[in-house]
Amino acid sequence: MNFRDLVSISTGNLWRMKLRTFLTTSGVVIAIGAFVSMLSFGAGMQENIAEEFNKLGLLNTMLVYEKSERDIEREKERKQKQQEESSKTDSTTTVTAPDTVISRPLDNEALNMLSKIPGVRLAYPYESFTVTVLLDDTTYNSSAQALPKIAYETKLFSQFSEGKALESDSSKEAVITEEFFEKLNIDSTESIIGKKIIISAKASSIDSGLIAIFVSDSFNVSERIRQIKYDSLFNRSYIESTIRTEADAALNRFIDGYMNNNIIISDTLTIAGVLKSGQGFRTRTESVLLPVKTAENFYAIGAGKNPLDMMSILQSGGELNLFNEAPKSRSFSKITLNIDQGVMHAKVADSIRALGLRAFSYTEEFQQMQKFFLYFDMGLALVGLIALFTASLGITNTMVMSIVERKREIGVLKSLGADESYIRLLFLAESGMIGTIGAFGGIILGWTISRIASFIAKSFMEREGVDPVEIFTLPLWLIAIAFALGLLVAVIAGYFPASRAAKVDAVEALRNE
Amino acid sequence: MNNRLFETKNLCRHYIRGTYTVKAVDEVSLSINKGDYTAIVGSSGSGKSTILNLLAGLDTPTSGEIYAEGNKLSDFSRRQFAQYRAKKIGMIFQSFNLIPHYTALRNVEMALYFDDTPKSERTAKAEAMLASVGLSDRLDHRPADMSGGEQQRVAVARALVKEPEVLFADEPTGNLDLENSQQIASLLKDLHDKGITVIMVTHDMSLAENSAQRIIRMHYGKIVNGETA
Numbered sequence: 017m018n019f020r021d022l023v024s025i026s027t028g029n030l031w032r033m034k035l036r037t038f039l040t041t042s043g044v045v046i047a048i049g050a051f052v053s054m055l056s057f058g059a060g061m062q063e064n065i066a067e068e069f070n071k072l073g074l075l076n077t078m079l080v081y082e083k084s085e086r087d088i089e090r091e092k093e094r095k096q097k098q099q100e101e102s103s104k105t106d107s108t109t110t111v112t113a114p115d116t117v118i119s120r121p122l123d124n125e126a127l128n129m130l131s132k133i134p135g136v137r138l139a140y141p142y143e144s145f146t147v148t149v150l151l152d153d154t155t156y157n158s159s160a161q162a163l164p165k166i167a168y169e170t171k172l173f174s175q176f177s178e179g180k181a182l183e184s185d186s187s188k189e190a191v192i193t194e195e196f197f198e199k200l201n202i203d204s205t206e207s208i209i210g211k212k213i214i215i216s217a218k219a220s221s222i223d224s225g226l227i228a229i230f231v232s233d234s235f236n237v238s239e240r241i242r243q244i245k246y247d248s249l250f251n252r253s254y255i256e257s258t259i260r261t262e263a264d265a266a267l268n269r270f271i272d273g274y275m276n277n278n279i280i281i282s283d284t285l286t287i288a289g290v291l292k293s294g295q296g297f298r299t300r301t302e303s304v305l306l307p308v309k310t311a312e313n314f315y316a317i318g319a320g321k322n323p324l325d326m327m328s329i330l331q332s333g334g335e336l337n338l339f340n341e342a343p344k345s346r347s348f349s350k351i352t353l354n355i356d357q358g359v360m361h362a363k364v365a366d367s368i369r370a371l372g373l374r375a376f377s378y379t380e381e382f383q384q385m386q387k388f389f390l391y392f393d394m395g396l397a398l399v400g401l402i403a404l405f406t407a408s409l410g411i412t413n414t415m416v417m418s419i420v421e422r423k424r425e426i427g428v429l430k431s432l433g434a435d436e437s438y439i440r441l442l443f444l445a446e447s448g449m450i451g452t453i454g455a456f457g458g459i460i461l462g463w464t465i466s467r468i469a470s471f472i473a474k475s476f477m478e479r480e481g482v483d484p485v486e487i488f489t490l491p492l493w494l495i496a497i498a499f500a501l502g503l504l505v506a507v508i509a510g511y512f513p514a515s516r517a518a519k520v521d522a523v524e525a526l527r528n529e
Numbered sequence: 530m531n532n533r534l535f536e537t538k539n540l541c542r543h544y545i546r547g548t549y550t551v552k553a554v555d556e557v558s559l560s561i562n563k564g565d566y567t568a569i570v571g572s573s574g575s576g577k578s579t580i581l582n583l584l585a586g587l588d589t590p591t592s593g594e595i596y597a598e599g600n601k602l603s604d605f606s607r608r609q610f611a612q613y614r615a616k617k618i619g620m621i622f623q624s625f626n627l628i629p630h631y632t633a634l635r636n637v638e639m640a641l642y643f644d645d646t647p648k649s650e651r652t653a654k655a656e657a658m659l660a661s662v663g664l665s666d667r668l669d670h671r672p673a674d675m676s677g678g679e680q681q682r683v684a685v686a687r688a689l690v691k692e693p694e695v696l697f698a699d700e701p702t703g704n705l706d707l708e709n710s711q712q713i714a715s716l717l718k719d720l721h722d723k724g725i726t727v728i729m730v731t732h733d734m735s736l737a738e739n740s741a742q743r744i745i746r747m748h749y750g751k752i753v754n755g756e757t758a
């Protein structure tokens with residue numbers, strides 16, 4: 017009795033019970049099919065994201081932000097707790113006091129420090145401002161961003177659908193995104209290269225604010241001076257209140273002037289290239305990319321599009337030199353870092369945190385996502401496993417019935433010299449075969465479902481105007497796992513009945529009916 | 530040379546059912562020689578089948594010993610028991626016990642799955658054996674398509690195809706009409722003439738007296754005619 021005999025005998029037995037075998041196997045097919053199609057979705061999503069991260073070079077990109085109030089608050093709380101704990105346990109480890117939480121503005125100094133962290137290949141700030149773009153007598157409201165030439169070497173900005181990167185950081189050129197191009201009434205990206213655009217920005221300036229303090233419709237110096245009560249000049253509270261009202265009024269006039277008396281700056285630029293759009297999150301680029309030096313013209317005299325930026329300048333710079341054209345210190349909303357290949361991101365992130373800044377690492381994010389997908393896949397797998405468990409009950413039931421019916425046959429086999437292990441093997445082979453066929457059918461079913469679902473999803477994406485992506489994959493490991501799982505579950509499900517079959521009392525089985 | 534095939538010493542097979550003990554076989558000591566044709570007779574429930582199953586290694590004694598060719602059966606491993614049944618022993622039953630969904634040929638072939646016969650020889654051996662019991666034209670028939678006599682002849686073919694030393698027959702004619710009974714009886718006699726040891730359980734006294742060299746009478750689990758070891 018060898019393996020081939022075993023297979024041929026059990027195949028014969030299954031074949032004889034076609035309907036029952038078919039129904040039992042169907043349970044396995046459906047369960048494995050569900051398992052495969054669901055995990056194929058999980059794997060597909062995972063693959064997509066990994067691909068996206070790779071394509072955009074996100075895995076060597078890190079973002080740096082200023083710490084928010086909440087970050088600082090939380091950090092303080094954490095340190096407080098650590099301190100309490102360490103004082104409780106009397107440990108000798110030194111924990112820094114909660115008031116040592118450091119934070120620093122994201123300014124040129126920070127940029128400089130960040131670019132010196134080992135492993136950082138490139139650091140460039142993100143600054144955006146509102147612009148109007150004039151092209152062929154049509155104006156478009158849009159937003160612009162300065163981007164150093166060197167940043168075009170990173171994957172994030174190296175994929176052009178037309179044209180090329182900027183010549184230099186001071187050239188009179190601009191790169192536009194594919195999304196922005198689509199808003200323009202031009203048929204081909206080819207024809208836009210070399211076109212001239214006029215970019216204008218309404219810049220609020222410190223000057224307009226300062227002037228308004230002294231020259232304003234609501235303010236008349238001689239009128240004010242006349243209102244001063246000279247006999248009360250030596251009254252302390254009078255002086256205080258007068259100064260307070262005057263200071264308030266001055267600030268109001270400043271903000272009023274800052275907000276309303278704008279200066280318009282324009283520049284004529286040539287379109288050098290059209291950047292392919294990336295769908296990665298947090299990587300959104302503004303519609304128009306300008307060379308760094310050229311862009312400076314637009315915000316040198318003022319702050320960015322957000323008036324609050326100016327306030328933060330006043331705060332962070334500390335020294336608001338009223339007679340200087342612009343404050344020296346400018347804050348960026350974020351700084352992008354390009355990290356060398358093979359550098360530990362966690363290490364770089366630690367250095368950034370040590371500087372008192374907030375680091376966002378795509379690699380860490382990616383690992384986080386992979387963890388999420390692990391749980392996601394496990395959730396999906398669980399559903400499949402529940403179905404598989406149900407199917408296994410079907411197998412057990414079928415096998416138990418088969419044993420009851422074939423008691424006499426078992427007795428005969430024993431009288432012919434089959435030992436218990438052979439009988440067990442015979443029945444395990446039958447359930448194993450149900451598992452094998454079921455797994456095979458289930459993989460085909462799962463694949464079919466995923467193809468159909470993929471087709472529906474793709475046509476849906478197309479209708480929504482999104483580039484269709486493949487959200488299902490059937491990697492080899494999934495096929496292998498599904499197959500092994502089907503076989504394993506079937507063998508486990510068959511083990512109890514098979515052992516029962518092995519224990520059938522031959523004497524009783526062979527007795528006259 | 531020792532001519533003894535089986536020897537039992539104080540063989541007991543008791544079934545305990547609550548407070549009541551059925552002594553199916555009780556303190557039986559007997560010996561059976563090679564080449565003998567032995568008939569075991571006795572009333573229903575006297576323990577004939579039980580003793581046969583014990584000797585065939587299908588059942589295990591409650592106490593006492595069985596020696597087969599001098600080997601203690603209680604020393605056998607499970608695998609040795611299986612091999613003992615596969616190679617030394619052929620069995621036929623009152624109710625034929627053929628596997629209903631197999632053809633006659635396949636039923637006979639099954640006996641060769643366990644005795645190391647190479648796969649290539651199985652079919653030829655089984656066909657020859659069926660031919661020798663006169664069923665060469667019924668190879669592809671299933672048990673349900675055959676008469677009782679034919680089924681029992683398939684069973685005989687199955688028992689003998691592996692060339693055992695001993696054939697156990699438990700009421701081989703019990704389900705057969707007179708003509709078929711006589712056919713089977715003469716088949717067993719032929720086998721005995723060829724040198725096979727036959728141990729047959731039967732109700733039929735005339736069959737026992739006409740075929741067997743020796744008759745063992747059982748009553749309530751014990752041998753009642755003066756049997757000596």
Ligand SMILES: Nc1ncnc2c1ncn2[C@@H]1O[C@H](COP(=O)(O)OP(=O)(O)OP(=O)(O)O)[C@@H](O)[C@H]1O
Nearest residue numbers: 544546551552553572573574575576577578579580
């Ligand atoms: N599994 C069992 N449990 C309880 N008692 C049993 C069992 N098997 C057999 N017996 C009892 O043992 C006794 C002997 O049974 P056995 O089958 O050997 O009788 P037998 O002589 O072959 O009878 P028959 O001529 O009717 O076949 C009977 O009384 C029977 O009821």
Ligand SMILES: [Mg+2]
Nearest residue numbers: 577578579699
């Ligand atoms: Mg009996």
